[in-house]
Amino acid sequence: MPERVIVFDVNETLWDLAGLDPLSTHVFGAARARAEWFEQVLNLALTSALVGTFDDFTSLGNAALAMVAAKRGMSLKEEHIARIAAHIVHLPAHPDAHAALERLQRADFRLTVLINSTAAVVETQLDHAGLTPFFDVILSVDAVKRFKPALEPYRFAASRVGMPTSRLRMVAVHNWHITGAMAAGCKAAFVARGRHIQSAGSTTGRHRTHAGSRCRSNR
Amino acid sequence: MPERVIVFDVNETLWDLAGLDPLSTHVFGAARARAEWFEQVLNLALTSALVGTFDDFTSLGNAALAMVAAKRGMSLKEEHIARIAAHIVHLPAHPDAHAALERLQRADFRLTVLINSTAAVVETQLDHAGLTPFFDVILSVDAVKRFKPALEPYRFAASRVGMPTSRLRMVAVHNWHITGAMAAGCKAAFVARGRHIQSAGSTTGRHRTHAGSRCRSNR
Numbered sequence: 001m002p003e004r005v006i007v008f009d010v011n012e013t014l015w016d017l018a019g020l021d022p023l024s025t026h027v028f029g030a031a032r033a034r035a036e037w038f039e040q041v042l043n044l045a046l047t048s049a050l051v052g053t054f055d056d057f058t059s060l061g062n063a064a065l066a067m068v069a070a071k072r073g074m075s076l077k078e079e080h081i082a083r084i085a086a087h088i089v090h091l092p093a094h095p096d097a098h099a100a101l102e103r104l105q106r107a108d109f110r111l112t113v114l115i116n117s118t119a120a121v122v123e124t125q126l127d128h129a130g131l132t133p134f135f136d137v138i139l140s141v142d143a144v145k146r147f148k149p150a151l152e153p154y155r156f157a158a159s160r161v162g163m164p165t166s167r168l169r170m171v172a173v174h175n176w177h178i179t180g181a182m183a184a185g186c187k188a189a190f191v192a193r194g195r196h197i198q199s200a201g202s203t204t205g206r207h208r209t210h211a212g213s214r215c216r217s218n219r
Numbered sequence: 220m221p222e223r224v225i226v227f228d229v230n231e232t233l234w235d236l237a238g239l240d241p242l243s244t245h246v247f248g249a250a251r252a253r254a255e256w257f258e259q260v261l262n263l264a265l266t267s268a269l270v271g272t273f274d275d276f277t278s279l280g281n282a283a284l285a286m287v288a289a290k291r292g293m294s295l296k297e298e299h300i301a302r303i304a305a306h307i308v309h310l311p312a313h314p315d316a317h318a319a320l321e322r323l324q325r326a327d328f329r330l331t332v333l334i335n336s337t338a339a340v341v342e343t344q345l346d347h348a349g350l351t352p353f354f355d356v357i358l359s360v361d362a363v364k365r366f367k368p369a370l371e372p373y374r375f376a377a378s379r380v381g382m383p384t385s386r387l388r389m390v391a392v393h394n395w396h397i398t399g400a401m402a403a404g405c406k407a408a409f410v411a412r413g414r415h416i417q418s419a420g421s422t423t424g425r426h427r428t429h430a431g432s433r434c435r436s437n438r
Contacts, residue, residue: 042262043262043394044394044418046262046265046395047368047394048398050265050269050369050370050399051368051369051370052370053398063418064418066418067394067416071416149266149270150269151271175266175286176266179267180266183272195290197286197289199282199285
């Protein structure tokens, strides 16, 4: 059987950023500031990929924290920024993640991750969550200095695993990630966790009808 | 004095989408679904600009409505979609918009708009809000089939008004719009309305320090 590679997204796909909500309530006075923050990080990442600038995901995360604080008329203390950063790398994995990865590994899939974060951050996250042994290589967009869902990161991943994009299947809870992956020629699987929804619109639909799978997780 | 052109963003910059909140409460049971919806539209627009697909902004708006509904386990009725579309084109302008445009026009600025929406939608919006007489041309990204903040729409605007991008000043409440405008070589002015915040991060900061202005509106 030809070797098959499954490439995981990590934030929200392998662990739930809702684990940051209590700290968000403590710092911002609102749990929902955490979701606003991640939306803002993503907007900064997409914008920078579009206009051709690049700062690493941690820098964008901090810029977004300052924006979420400014919306509330606050400025963040260094101590709070440090606590949030420490919390992010110690989030538990989704309860179904370990068993799912184990099953895929037993079925002889080669597993890897492709992340917008820096490799240093995700290595700590995977170690803490006990998921490091499943992945043979960690691929960060830092290598190409352009964020997903730009096409370069997907092509970079294919090149690093030594296969055409058509032999990679990207797994994510993010509609935009699935769209980018398929536009780059990858297969993809959308994981329908919680509030994450795949677009039925033609922008993604035109790709999805060719190659997409849909997985419903237990939560 | 050389002719100077000011190019306005419209949604949220000239009128407040919060005017949709009561309808959002009626349809989705939550006023905040409206803000979620606009975030989702924007995410679809940025994603499509990044991966190189294009559907007009109205199509993305409808796809995003379906996603916001699906998050809530609902499917939208045709009647609701039609009511939302009708409401969008009949939003009142921000209370300060008319006087501000009048002042700029008297000061001999040439005023135009550059929109992600279709021209048909914004023409109805401007007519209803009584702002049509201020603008000499309406520029929609439909002409270049790539959404702001990709650089093409800004270059297209410069070409259509017959000037280099450096002679255009883009006005918007959106951080991403300011970032794109400056990356394309335009000047820009960020309007700090309500919950809109400009990034102090380096991604936008590197542009802002050269050319940006900051306006604080009355609301």
